[in-house]
Amino acid sequence: MANVKARVKTPSSAKKGEVFEVKSLISHNMESGQRKDKKGNKIPRQIINKFVCTYNGNEVFSSDWHGAVSANPYLAFHVKAVDSGTLDLTWTDDSGAVFNKTAKITVT
Amino acid sequence: MRNIYMGVLGVAALTAGSIGPVFAADWGKYEVEDRRSGYTYAAKETRDIQDDDFENPAMIWVDDGSNLWNQVEGEAGKSCASCHNDADVSMKTAGAEYPKHSAKTGKMQNLEQRINQCREDNMKAKPFKWESSQMLAMTAFVRHQAKDQPVNVKIDGPAAPFFEKGKAFFEERRGQLDMSCKNCHEDNAGNMARANLLSEGQSNGFPTYRLKWQKAGSLHRRFRGCNSNVRATPFGYGSDEYVNLELYVAWRGRGLPVEAPAVRN
Structure with a gap:
């Protein structure tokens, strides 16, 4: 998938026990599988079908996406601050391609 | 008879019942005199996406x-x-001032054309294709530097005859539906055409991320779409007709803030 870009926005620090918001955006065409090309052949479906976020290796958020999902999807979710460390966001699409972005958080 | 074609849009479109935004809100910078940006015709959720630089998918192009x-x-x-x-x-106002008259070509020149002229003449590089991701990125970036600058195009001097051509195009009926830009965007701004709320057709937000396109797109792409919608043969990207029209449309939006890259439906 050419030119897939992901971005993440989190607060740089949070107090232990505090709930903070993680915002994510990925650019992806999300080919629906319903379109046909000029010759009448169906353009195969290629969408992101799974999103997972781990926090210091522990899965804190996971989502299965299906047909009709938005192109260039924005996803925001909340996480409870436990320890300082890394949030690892992974998007997987139908072709098996994996897109990844990390963010660091300091927990005081 | 024109009435037959009007019927296609449905009676609801052109008679009573202006279903514009319910609140007579103070639109601030998005409204100048009697002109309103497309921002004011969009749903709140769409406006929120535009206002958040992180969430606005068009910022990826920037x-x-x-x-x-x-x-x-x-x-x-x-x-x-x-x-x-x-x-x-250096690009603080460029996005608000194009199209400009080019002494080199003797006609109006818009931002895409100016960028390609720089690429070919000064960089000795290949020009970008009009609707390519690079050209969209370039125009989104350059226009974005002029964000919130009031649109301010010159229509006097050498630009005057081209302005008149653009105005004539805007007012000329075309296509199987025999409609002009004016019929929708001036006579019926704020009314519904089928399920769409008609805006004034301002250009201050281009290149725009249209939710319909699911990507950023140029003004000429929109012109082509509009012409196709009334079943008229669209003109080419960068055609004289569209560059002149772009000048007129920009003038129609004079004073409105540059919003590139905007989010519209």
């Missing part, structure tokens, strides 16, 4: 544009930055 700005390309070994230095200084 980011790409800022990388392209610094990228050396072409036989002259230059990047945009080589001559124009920091875009947020």
Whole structure:
């Protein structure tokens, strides 16, 4: 998938026990599988079908996406601050391609 | 008879019942005299996406544009930055002032054309295709530097005859539906056409991320779409007709803030 870009926005620090918001955006065409090309052949479906976020290796958020999902999807979710460390966001699409972005958080 | 074609849009579109925004809100900078930006015709959720630089998917094109700005390309070994230095200084008003009359070509020149002229003449690089991701990135980036600047195009002097052509195009009926830009965007702004709320057709937000396109797109792409919608043969990207129309449409939006890249439906 050419030119897939992901971005993440989190607060740089949070107090232990505090709930903070993680915002994510990925650019992806999300080919629906319903379109046909000029010759009448169906353009195969290629969408992101799974999103997972781990926090210091522990899965804190996971989502299965299906047909009709938005192109260039924005996803925001909340996480409870436990320890300082890394949030690892992974998007997987139908072709098996994996897109990844990390963010660091300091927990005081 | 024109009435037959009017019927296609349905009676609801052109008679009573202006289903514009319910609140007579104070639109601030998005409203100047009797002109309103497309921002004011969009749903709140759409406006929120535009207002958040992180959530606005078109900002990805702006980011790409800022990388392209610094990228050396072409036989002259230059990047945009080589001559124009920091875009947020040198491009502060460009996005609000194009199309401009070009002494070189003797006709109006819009931003895409100016960029390609720079690429070919000064960078000795290949021009970008009009609707390519690079050109969209470049125009989104350059226009974005003029964000919130009031649209301010010159229509006097050498631009005057082209302005008149653009105005004539805007008012001329065309296509199987025999409709002009004016019929929807002036006579019926604020009314519904089928399920769409008609805006004034302003250009201050282009290049725009249209939710319908699910990507950023140029003004000429929109012109082509509009012409196709009334079953008229669209003109080409960068055609004289569209560049002149672009000048007129920009003038119609004079004073409105540049919103590139906007989010519309």
